[in-house]
Structures are given as structure tokens and as C-alpha cells.
Amino acid sequence: MFLARIYVTLKPAVNDPQGLTIRGGLQTLGFTSVASVRAGKYLEVRLEERDQAAAEARVREMCQKLLSNPVIEDYRFEVVEG
Amino acid sequence: MFLARIYVTLKPAVNDPQGLTIRGGLQTLGFTSVASVRAGKYLEVRLEERDQAAAEARVREMCQKLLSNPVIEDYRFEVVEG
Numbered sequence: 668m669f670l671a672r673i674y675v676t677l678k679p680a681v682n683d684p685q686g687l688t689i690r691g692g693l694q695t696l697g698f699t700s701v702a703s704v705r706a707g708k709y710l711e712v713r714l715e716e717r718d719q720a721a722a723e724a725r726v727r728e729m730c731q732k733l734l735s736n737p738v739i740e741d742y743r744f745e746v747v748e749g
Numbered sequence: 750m751f752l753a754r755i756y757v758t759l760k761p762a763v764n765d766p767q768g769l770t771i772r773g774g775l776q777t778l779g780f781t782s783v784a785s786v787r788a789g790k791y792l793e794v795r796l797e798e799r800d801q802a803a804a805e806a807r808v809r810e811m812c813q814k815l816l817s818n819p820v821i822e823d824y825r826f827e828v829v830e831g
Contacts, residue, residue: 668784674791689792692815700807702750702795709756709791710771713784725782733774 669714669722673744675735676707710734722746751796751804755826757817758789792816804828 677683685706693701712729716722723746735742759765767788775783794811798804805828817824 676791676793686792689816693794693811696811696814698796698807698811700796700798701811702797703793704795705793707791707793709758709789710768711758711785711787711789712775713786714780714782715784716782725780729775729778729780729783732778734771 669716669719669746669748671710671712671714671722671726671744671746673710673712673726673730673734673742674707675710675730675740675742676705678739678741681739707740708734719746719748751798751801751828751830753792753794753796753804753808753826753828755792755794755808755812755816755824756789757792757812757822757824758787760821760823763821789822790816801828801830 683705686704689706690701690704714722714725716725726744726746730742765787768786771788772783772786796804796807798807808826808828812824813819
């Protein structure tokens with residue numbers, strides 16, 4: 668069994684209203700040192716594959732087909748055993 | 750300037766309908782090796798603090814006050830310079 672930790676983030680040029688709202692909330696709470704916030708997704712996927720390379724290939728395919736929107740998002744991931 | 754990478758995840762005992770939906774979508778697309786999906790949030794916060802320890806203390810406070818819901822969520826983070 669493999670565990671993939673997947674991070675999906677908006678591309679730098681894409682507006683991030685959720686991040687702006689969180690920054691506003693933090694500043695209202697007194698966290699005035701905050702310069703910027705970018706919001707993304709974090710996914711943990713457990714999958715059964717024969718080896719690490721096969722698991723990484725499957726996860727890359729999942730990211731491209733469903734987990735990220737390649738027009739506006741980037742993704743990165745790491746796969747560990749267990 | 751420091752960059753905090755913050756991961757907010759549901760506690761293991763908490764139901765994750767978003768994760769279940771993503772798992773269903775992956776299986777429909779043919780990713781039958783997927784056993785489970787847990788969905789969380791990933792945040793990148795840039796902040797101006799005098800040193801690493803001060804930045805970490807501020808980020809911990811942000812997580813407790815706004816970025817996570819301690820009843821149902823866990824958080825972890827790392828702070829790097831730049």
C-alpha cells in the first residue's frame with residue numbers, strides 16, 4: 668500500500684479570492700505581519716500498486732485527469748510506502 | 750520574510766464526504782487501485798517577522814485562531830525563510 672500526499676495550488680498568475688479573504692481575516696484578528704496568503708488543496712490518497720514507480724505514475728495520471736485543473740492549477744506530490 | 754506552508758487535515762475519526770466523492774470519481778475513471786482519499790487544505794502564508802521562532806509562534810497562533818477548526822481538524826506547518 669502506498670500513500671500519496673498531493674498538493675494542488677493555483678498558478679502564480681491566477682487570482683485567489685479565497686486567499687485574499689483569509690488574509691483579510693488574519694489582519695482583522697491582529698496578524699498584521701501577514702503579507703499574502705495563497706489557498707490550495709491537500710489530498711492524501713492511499714492506493715495499492717505493485718511498486719513505487721507504478722504508484723507515482725498512477726498518481727500523476729490522477730492529478731492530470733481529475734485532481735487538478737491544469738489551466739489554472741499546479742500540482743506536486745510525494746509517494747511513500749505504508 | 751518567511752514562508753509558512755500549512756496543512757490542515759480532518760481528524761481521522763471525522764467523516765470526509767469530499768474525500769469520498771473524489772474517491773468515487775477516481776474509481777469511475779478507472780483508478781480502481783485507490784483505497785481511500787482524505788481531503789484537506791494547503792495554505793502558503795508569507796509574513797514579516799524578526800526571526801524563525803517568532804514566525805513559527807505567529808503561524809501556530811493563526812492556525813489555532815482562524816486557519817483550522819480544532820474540534821474536527823489537525824494542522825501542521827513548516828516555516829522557511831524567503
